[in-house]
Amino acid sequence: MADKPQEIRFKAPIICAVILHVIIAVALLVDWPSSHEPPQDNSYVQATLISSQTRTPSPSPENDTAKGEARQAQPQAEEQEQEQEQEQEQEQQQAAAEQQQQEAAEQQQQEQQAAAAQQQQQEQQAAAAAAAAAAAKKEEQQRQQAENARQAREQAAKEAEQKAAADKAAKEKAAQEKAAAEKAQADKAAKEKAAKEKAAAEKAQADKAAKEKAAKEKAAKEKAAADAAARKKRMAAAAASDNSALSSASGSGEKNSSKAAQGAQAANSMMNVIRHAVEQNWNKPDNLPSGIKTTLRVRLIPATGELINVSVSSSSGDSSFDQSAVQAVQRAAPFNELGNAPASVQRQFRSFTLTFNPEDVR
Amino acid sequence: MRRLAAFTGLFLMLAISAVARADLDIQITRGSNDAIPIAVTSFNANGQQVPQNVSDIITNDLRNSGKFAPLSSSNLIATPAPGDQIDYAAWQNTRASYLVDGRVESTGNGYKIVYELHDVFGNKREISANVTGSEAQLRQSAHYVADQIFEKITGIRGAFRTKIAYVISTGVDPNMSFSLYVADQDGYNPRRVLSSNEPILSPAWSPDGSKLAYVSFEGKRPSIYVQQLATGNRIKLTSFKGINGAPAWSPDGRKLAMSLSKGGSPDIYVMDLGSRQLSQLTHGSSINTEPNYAPDGASLIYTSDQSGQPQIYRYNFGSGQSQRVTFTNRYNAAGHFAPDGSAIFFVTRTSQGFQAAKQDLASGRLTVLSKTRFDEAPTVAPNGTMVVYATEKGGRGILGATSADGRASFEIPVPDGNVQEPSWSPFTK
Numbered sequence: 099m100a101d102k103p104q105e106i107r108f109k110a111p112i113i114c115a116v117i118l119h120v121i122i123a124v125a126l127l128v129d130w131p132s133s134h135e136p137p138q139d140n141s142y143v144q145a146t147l148i149s150s151q152t153r154t155p156s157p158s159p160e161n162d163t164a165k166g167e168a169r170q171a172q173p174q175a176e177e178q179e180q181e182q183e184q185e186q187e188q189e190q191q192q193a194a195a196e197q198q199q200q201e202a203a204e205q206q207q208q209e210q211q212a213a214a215a216q217q218q219q220q221e222q223q224a225a226a227a228a229a230a231a232a233a234a235k236k237e238e239q240q241r242q243q244a245e246n247a248r249q250a251r252e253q254a255a256k257e258a259e260q261k262a263a264a265d266k267a268a269k270e271k272a273a274q275e276k277a278a279a280e281k282a283q284a285d286k287a288a289k290e291k292a293a294k295e296k297a298a299a300e301k302a303q304a305d306k307a308a309k310e311k312a313a314k315e316k317a318a319k320e321k322a323a324a325d326a327a328a329r330k331k332r333m334a335a336a337a338a339s340d341n342s343a344l345s346s347a348s349g350s351g352e353k354n355s356s357k358a359a360q361g362a363q364a365a366n367s368m369m370n371v372i373r374h375a376v377e378q379n380w381n382k383p384d385n386l387p388s389g390i391k392t393t394l395r396v397r398l399i400p401a402t403g404e405l406i407n408v409s410v411s412s413s414s415g416d417s418s419f420d421q422s423a424v425q426a427v428q429r430a431a432p433f434n435e436l437g438n439a440p441a442s443v444q445r446q447f448r449s450f451t452l453t454f455n456p457e458d459v460r
Numbered sequence: 461m462r463r464l465a466a467f468t469g470l471f472l473m474l475a476i477s478a479v480a481r482a483d484l485d486i487q488i489t490r491g492s493n494d495a496i497p498i499a500v501t502s503f504n505a506n507g508q509q510v511p512q513n514v515s516d517i518i519t520n521d522l523r524n525s526g527k528f529a530p531l532s533s534s535n536l537i538a539t540p541a542p543g544d545q546i547d548y549a550a551w552q553n554t555r556a557s558y559l560v561d562g563r564v565e566s567t568g569n570g571y572k573i574v575y576e577l578h579d580v581f582g583n584k585r586e587i588s589a590n591v592t593g594s595e596a597q598l599r600q601s602a603h604y605v606a607d608q609i610f611e612k613i614t615g616i617r618g619a620f621r622t623k624i625a626y627v628i629s630t631g632v633d634p635n636m637s638f639s640l641y642v643a644d645q646d647g648y649n650p651r652r653v654l655s656s657n658e659p660i661l662s663p664a665w666s667p668d669g670s671k672l673a674y675v676s677f678e679g680k681r682p683s684i685y686v687q688q689l690a691t692g693n694r695i696k697l698t699s700f701k702g703i704n705g706a707p708a709w710s711p712d713g714r715k716l717a718m719s720l721s722k723g724g725s726p727d728i729y730v731m732d733l734g735s736r737q738l739s740q741l742t743h744g745s746s747i748n749t750e751p752n753y754a755p756d757g758a759s760l761i762y763t764s765d766q767s768g769q770p771q772i773y774r775y776n777f778g779s780g781q782s783q784r785v786t787f788t789n790r791y792n793a794a795g796h797f798a799p800d801g802s803a804i805f806f807v808t809r810t811s812q813g814f815q816a817a818k819q820d821l822a823s824g825r826l827t828v829l830s831k832t833r834f835d836e837a838p839t840v841a842p843n844g845t846m847v848v849y850a851t852e853k854g855g856r857g858i859l860g861a862t863s864a865d866g867r868a869s870f871e872i873p874v875p876d877g878n879v880q881e882p883s884w885s886p887f888t889k
Binding site: 300365369372373376377378379380381382383384385393416417418419421422423424425426428429446447449450451452453454455456457 | 487496800
């Protein structure tokens with residue numbers, strides 16, 4: 099029940115659409131010739147005139163034709179320019195017909211109209227031709243023959259041209275594709291090159307860093323060796339000076355000053371002994387924030403170097419870090435070397451501070 | 461008179477400053493990188509039979525952290541019991557900085573561990589305490605003791621009671637089966653939480669440790685699931701076309717970052733778990749995967765091959781921009797943040813092969829941590845002191861572990877099969 103009105107409702111738009119299509123198709127076809135026709139009509143009319151009165155008014159109307167055609171499509175305009183000197187109604191008609199045929203092939207719906215139009219045009223053509231033939235039969239025949247021949251030539255030329263154009267397009271396309279492929283390849287190569295260069299740079303950097311590290315380590319080792327040697331020397335010197343100082347109790351002013359210098363040297367070497375022992379016994383925590391620092395107050399028995407007491411005098415704020423420092427001193431003690439040092443040096447190490455300030459953090 | 465007083469004052473000040481100057485200060489800038497020597501006694505139980513060797517559990521925990529070098533039992537000079545007077549001078553001769561002693565007592569329905577920590581060179585008792593639990597909890601109780609000792613000495617929270625999730629595959633294709641396990645961090649007490657005939661990938665712990673997100677290929681297609689560990693209940697979170705991979709929780713547990721290829725190539729997305737709303741962080745045709753949130757939640761790192769090789773990038777939520785983070789080797793992938801955000805752990809390709817590595821974010825310095833060659837998916841303990849990664853030994857997948865300082869490396873025992881995709885839990889409790 100409800101289907102029928104729906105059917106009707108559906109039919110109406112379809113019909114409308116078909117009608118609209120037909121109208122559009124007709125309009126298109128009519129439009130083609132109509133935009134063609136005004137000039138063509140002129141040219142037809144004039145063509146008939148021309149064909150009878152061959153040479154007189156040809157330039158201006160032909161120019162018009164050319165203009166009209168140029169508006170339509172370039173190839174046609176070109177063709178017409180080539181054929182400027184001759185009348186060519188038929189050819190134009192045929193060309194138009196050909197075009198129509200092409201379009202007809204594209205749009206089946208327009209086929210009938212196209213055929214009709216073609217027929218109509220052919221009829222017109224025929225009428226015109228008949229009129230022309232009636233006017234000048236012989237001439238016409240000759241001309242027709244010549245024209246046919248030229249037409250064939252031109253057709254061949256046109257085909258050749260089309261082929262050339264197609265070839266050119268194909269070539270261009272191939273060239274473009276080749277260029278694109280080359281570009282892609284070049285891009286890829288560039289990318290690979292860049293990646294390689296980067297890798298090389300990275301490797302170079304890593305190598306450099308490794309070399310620098312090795313150099314640093316070597317320098318550090320050498321320095322440590324030098325330090326150790328210097329310390330030994332200083333200790334020996336200090337011991338010698340101490341002995342000489344003890345043996346020659348009464349010395350001149352000059353001797354006193356050299357004794358003071360030797361005492362300073364001995365103090366220095368004692369500092370190195372303590373530093374070395376503490377560093378060796380310090381289980382330095384890792385992942386320390388940079389700038390972390392703690393100061394300990396250390397009290398020793400001067401005669402033996404035994405630890406009386408170690409306490410945090412300035413905390414780092416990190417109790418584990420402070421504790422690791424305290425432990426280092428506790429583990430490093432006693433500092434027996436102090437027992438052999440001059441009394442003046444022993445006095446200096448009765449109480450002193452140790453500042454833990456790691457340079458290589460993280 | 462006044463002049464004399466002023467003169468005397470000035471003299472005194474000079475004298476004091478001279479004394480102050482004479483006060484020595486020695487600068488200590490370097491230390492030993494050795495682990496701290498520590499003695500752990502046998503924790504005997506007065507002749508009673510105890511199901512677990514508590515002393516061994518504590519010793520292994522401390523050693524595996526890389527921060528301690530436990531003395532071998534042959535170097536122990538005595539086995540003092542809690543409450544005993546300690547002969548510190550004698551212990552100092554062993555060069556142990558610390559001494560742990562204790563005993564295990566049966567409580568009828570469980571065990572009590574009584575323990576003490578001594579500062580050997582400081583001549584003092586640092587801890588004297590006990591912990592009680594059921595027999596099943598005895599291992600956890602021992603780990604608890606290790607946690608307390610570790611934190612007291614290093615100032616770092618112990619992570620010996622945390623868990624590791626991993627996937628074990630068995631059988632040969634096409635007859636393979638996959639199981640998702642949760643075990644103690646030392647590999648004991650493995651518990652299977654999921655089995656499937658299709659692959660299971662990328663387990664990721666929720667920040668509260670109660671849930672695991674993972675990728676499962678049940679039904680032949682990857683989907684992201686979230687499973688409650690206590691109940692086994694789970695939900696399928698995503699099942700988009702293409703890849704649904706690499707889930708990673710935000711630090712607040714409200715979002716899940718993931719890699720989805722529904723837009724073509726795999727990109728990083730973030731899903732709000734409340735609204736299930738997705739936002740896309742990365743675009744483009746490169747592969748972007750393996751997201752991992754920074755501990756502050758302000759950025760995440762991910763792996764991208766946009767430079768041609770996998771490298772780690774950092775996406776900043778504030779700017780919406782990504783920056784490359786790793787430059788040292790040509791292959792760097794599967795990044796995880798250190799819990800303090802100062803470093804990232806990942807797999808790097810060296811001349812040795814694929815190795816677990818650490819990069820300090822401030823300096824950019826990369827340190828290779830492992831000695832193995834086929835490492836993947838490093839995962840970090842919640843206190844940042846240890847890293848576990850899947851690797852290969854004798855053609856078989858195993859769990860390798862290393863301390864974050866690279867000092868200690870060891871293997872974590874797992875059930876039979878190939879182990880993959882480990883994921884370290886957050887702190888529980």
